[in-house]
Amino acid sequence: MANRAVVLLLGLSACLAASNGVPDWKALYEGHRWFELRDAVDRTAPALYRGAVACAFNDVTECEKTLRSIIRSNPRSEDAAEARGLLLNLYQRAGYFGRALAEIDALLAVYPDNDGLKSARGLFATLGRYPDQSVATRQRSTIHYQMKAGNLFVPVSIRGRAGSYIVDTGANFSLMSESEARRLGLAILEGGASVTDITGGTMGARTTLVDELQVGATRLRHVAFLVVSDQQQPFVDLAPDQRGVLGIPVLLAFEAFRWTADGAFEIAVPSPRRHRREANVCFDGAMPVTEVHFGDRRVTMHLDTGAVATHLWPRFATDFAMFLSRSGVPGTKRVTGVGHSVDVASITVPELTLRIGGLDTVLRPAHVLATHSTAAGQRDHGNLGMDLLGQARSVMIDFRSMSLALK
DSSP states (O other): OOOBOOOOOOOOSOOOOOOTTOOOHHHHHHTTOHHHHHHHOOTTSOHHHHHHHHHHTTOHHHHHHHHHHHHHHOTTSHHHHHHHHHHHHHHHHHTOHHHHHHHHHHHHHHOTTOHHHHHHHHHHHHHTTSOOOEEEEOOOEEEEOEEETTEEEEEEEETTEEEEEEEOTTBSSEEEEHHHHHHTTOOEEEEEEEEEBTTSOEEEEEEEEEEEEEETTEEEEEEEEEEEOTTSTTTTTSOGGGOEEEOHHHHHHHOEEEEETTSEEEESOOOOOOOGGGOOEEEETTEEEEEEEETTEEEEEEEOTTOSSOEEOHHHHHHTHHHHHHHOEEEEEEEEOSSOEEEEEEEEESOEEEEETTEEEEESSEEEESOOSSTHHHHSOEEEOHHHHTTSSEEEEETTTTEEEEO
């Protein structure tokens, strides 16, 4: 399934050039170049950029402490607005939608004509009626997953009823179909929610609250789901009890999870703490992004376990134009999101090798899209899907150490 994105970083301020050898922290920040910003930031960096790095690498305590100090010192400043935008993303991916709504309202008090904020408020005003998501129990456990049509399904239990839902790191929110909500006896809350997918298409959504969601030995409380039509992908061809998607708020609560080629899916896997500079995963808003290698170059790709296929984006075409000119063939590629499908101009090469999480994987063929509907397509190099992740015997995603490891 394709990535769904809600862009919440504000980018309200203008870019300033670096001088006197000082790192251009502002340009890195506004370009969402989080790995480079991490490497450039030191104790002399302004608080906004130190807080942004903490948020991107999921250091919740440092993120909140640093950004709240900015807001307290000058509540109506541009830095305070940026700090609120970063906190909004932090709360969204944690399932703290009431707190996210409070940040939106504070921003609208300063920027009442901002269309992005007004649009986001429609969704969060609905989700914000629910309690914060919380962890009742988190224990290491192993369950068995199934692969169907390129998607990874894990067993879940809601209200004593079993289901099997897609694991989707590319989903900003968890989703279920209308028939699944009815099957579980859940109340559906009306509201003005809408979702934008990777193609730029939008679809309407309502919401529901799962009082308790159990996956393995982990139980989460107050888990919000967006509710969409059964005619939306990927639900159309799925069995009635498979029409659900576990998005980032749920997967982040697992802390660390791993699946292996023999069908095992482990939750709350213990792992050593690592220094932030060793991390190869960060968050851009609610989307996990990972550094991979193409030859001796580092590239950034969205980590999307809900995507069946890997696509490369316009920035890849720009950065590796010579490579594509030697072996690429122009054509079109159909890209499918939750809302609809579009045909996009592309360049296809027979194969290329990407080193992901320590493992060489081969993308065969490789489709490089010439256009992309979001700004991410211009600043990142692609969307990493299950076709490449599935080449590993073991895949570990660790949101404590912010790392991706393939073996």
